[in-house]
Amino acid sequence: MRGSTRPSEPLNIQAPDLRTVAQSPNPMETIMVDRTTAPLTEPAASPPHDPDAAVNEVPKFGRLALYSIQHLLTFYATVLVLPIIIAAGIHLSQSDTVVLLGGTILAGGIATIIQSVGIWKVGIRKPLVLGGSAVVIGPTIAIGNANGGGTVGLLAVFGASIIAGLVLVAAAPLYGWLMRLFPPIVVGSVIAMVGFSLLPIMVGLVGGGDPTAKSFGDTANLTIAGATFATIILLYRFGRGLLKSMAILLGLIVGLIVGVAFGIVDFAPVAEASWFNLVLPFHFGVPTFNFSAIVAMTIAILVVGVECTSSYFAMGEIIGRPPTNKEIRNGIFAEGIAAVLGGIFSAVPPTTFNGNVGLVRASNMKSRWVVATAGVLMILLSCLPKLAAVVSVLPSATVGAALLTLFGIIATIGIQTLGKVDLSQDRNLIVVALSLAAGIIPTAHPQIFQHLPSGLQMVLQSGIVVTAVVAVLLNLAFNGLTRKNGDETSSPAIETPEATTAR
Template identity: 40%
Template sequence: MFGKSAKNSPPAEPKHPVDEVLPVGKMTIYGAQHLLTFYAGAAIVPLLVAGALGMSQQNLAFLVNANLFTCGIATLIQAIGFWKIGVRLPVVQGTTFVAVSPMIAIGLAEGGSVPGLLEIYGAVIVAGVFTFVIAPFFAKIVKFFPPIVTGTVITGIGLVLLPVAAMEAGGGNPEDPRFGSIPNLALAATTLVLILALYRFFRGFVATIAVLIGLAIGTGIAALAGKADFSSVAGSSWVGVITPFHFGLPTFGGAAIASMIIVMIITCVEMTGDTLAVGEIVRKPVGPDGIARAIRSGGLSTTIGGVLNSFPYTSFSANSGLIRLTRVRSRFVVATAGVMMMIVGMVPKTGAVVATIPEPVLGGASLVLFGVVAVVGIQILRRADLTNERNVIILATSLGFALIPVGFPEFYSFLPEALQMIFASGITMAALSAILLNVLFNEIGGKRKTEKAAAPPAPVDVDTVNAMSDAEFAERIGSVFQGGEWIAQEAASQRPFDGAYALRRALHTTLFAADQQRQLELIRCYPDLAGAALAEHQLGRESLRDQCTAGLHQLPPDENERLTEITDAYRETFGFPLVICVRGLSASEVVDIAESRLHNPPEQERATALVEIAKIANARLNDIVREREPESAEASKAAKASIDG
């Protein structure tokens, strides 16, 4: 427990699951699952760019292999890291879709084919260096990513990607007459059902590789039905070499470089959201330094990509969803996947085998993976105060912007090309909207009110309380509850009170006499103990003061992580936050209580939460209402009895 072993010489602290090195067999299988989840997305960018520039089939094959090889390098840099480069989390790196349209425009402006590709690579190299340099400055915006922003962005990422999964499930090409055909939908549905069945009826290792098994069986069924073509495997060579500047030395155009720098700024926003999401999934919070290291890695990988005939890099959300599903948090698993990417990139025959997975099979798996990304965002949003109308507006507007390009891809077609690059990306619009609206509503618009509220009001006597208007009473006395102004409003009708005890009794009576639904809504208004809400200063003044008195704001990272795991597990089990009156308790006592309550029946926990709310209200009431005269012993016993049952 916290603080109890400081005087002794404790054994070496156990590794965080992120830093755990698993047995070789498991790492290989888990890494292969990441590779298969990632492969289609990694291959599609070079396919789109090469097709638009009119590249030959031979050059196209080389681009796919070079891209996969460089993705492996980028993933290793991000997951393993060195110096101040790489976030050292299980983050899979791949080429960003944001860059596709600008790269095609740059290439076609140079006449397409190889000359167009060389102009793209020059811009990619410079934009990568630019990203590397701005990383520490960009990381400073992390303070503008409270739960309402990160939750909105990550939810938006999942929602925007779900139509991509649907497109794959239909066959991959909406213009194809067979798109959405019964065979395609049957393959996607079979894969999806297989994955769900494995999660439902199996535990342990089998459940963690459910996606891999689903993809393998789905491909096997497709082969039996004649929907998987393995002919390209026989014609592929065993060894391929990725050489720098394979197509010649890059050219550097000012307009192309400017366009690619804009792409990388947008990608930094996307990468920040994805990195925060992975940190949330693996329960290893990412601060400004971690964001800076992640962005440096993306910049370095992008420059390497330009040298090794690849494209700009970002993190892949589908693999984040896979981590959430499997609960395998080791970054070395992702590093293993990176090594596999490099091997597949140098062995065209291996890549050809992976490429045989039909798109409907990938689509069936992606529906789960992308949906999980959205769920992670929703879980983060639970920590945001959605009773605050400003936060509701931020969420609603940002998700609206995210889904406009999904529903109407040509919606912004009349805008200048530079603006289309930004507006046509639902993920980018969700991120920019959430960040800017949060600054406008909660930083600039709400800062003055927050600072004014930070100073606690001077205590008043009961006579002053009796003289308050109903509105003032509800606001001042209602602050002893979290979202419980209605309790004060009902108690106000019982005035005048002859002392603080009578006031407390009126509040307790109203609290315990309310119907169960209203009581449950009240419990859900209370914030989590410690964790991100405390670290990001998203607590109200009273909650912040309560948690700081117990020292919860000074927990070491590992101890804070443990308390966060307990509170997350509690919320998942009971559907409401863990409520404890922490005043007068030490951090270790808080954790002991939390662990002991985790296994109680739901009915008992609802009752216990109400008792704790009453205790919290008593403590806060003592801060704002002073006694007119000492209470009698009988009154003190009655007050204690009203709380303890």
């Protein structure tokens, strides 16, 4: 009846779904709606958070260029040190050192594109830059000198790098299974040690680079480092948007300006560098294959694979999703191919560079296309020695100050990962405590193992490797593989259906 409807109560009518009407045994009953209770519209379900959305974002050109340049400077200012150390260790000439540097940048750029963009089943498709690892410095110098030094020794290094890379490619399928040995309690300890072990090196750069020099730690170097720190801190505190996210880059620029004011920046390398130099494969000749060299480099590259895996989990913490077993396997494939590229292009074997992992966190720019663009810039830089020389004149103090920030962030990510572990339980506390303590031993005094066999020294002189081995063994002893005790023993690499079908 007309009087049964209260005038003050609005009608709430929902249009019927025609497909439902057609399928209903009584269409008229389906069309009838409750005028007082049926909602006008169904509330839209909020879309689930996609942690990979930021990874796959393609920023606008301006932001893409700026963030890519920041990654390029962070990579170059640090990776530059590795070829120089190796060149000095095996007595390379200045011209050959330039070739080694150019090859390292070129191989790193190609490998960065492969890792971030992905080709078939190769590449983790995350914002990771491949540069170099300190783990390979010792074996590279040892192999080079044992095989005659100079360019002759380099040929043995490159041959060993090619074979070691192929071995890592063959071992890649096993890394997913091996992740059962790397729950958060292990991964967090290793990531933290990655940061802790590199902080002392950065402190040396803050002082000027050479602790034996009279200028080490002088007013100029400390002022440059202080200006860099102050710029980064002020931008993080008061900056907004793009300005804040470019804090590291702007800190480097301020440090360079202060260095010029103190008169310690030498632009002679810029004037002397040629404008163009194409890096060709096998510049020094056909690599040689020495069995002992291959064994030594293979051990080092496999150790680097563990270090890279920790970097993948560090990036997973930043993105908001741990890597899957499939992603780890694809990433290790790329690391192995990168080592092969190093041997082909006369380079230090490129590996995932932790400094750029910290930069992703610091800038909050997680796009893998930014890193891929940085890879393209690295390739261009390898062909433009004069442009590369501009970056090489950055004072050591400003590079050290910027990287102290980045590696401090890496250590903090490790601590954040350990926050998932119940450290109120004694067994977990002792695993973390002894793992970090063991890693500090070679970090503080690497010569402590100098009387052991050379092959064993190569492994034990890396605090990262020692922490990884001790953490895995202690976790197996105290927690095993099957104990379910919260997050600390669950594998961080979880293969989800979405992740499986995403590629």
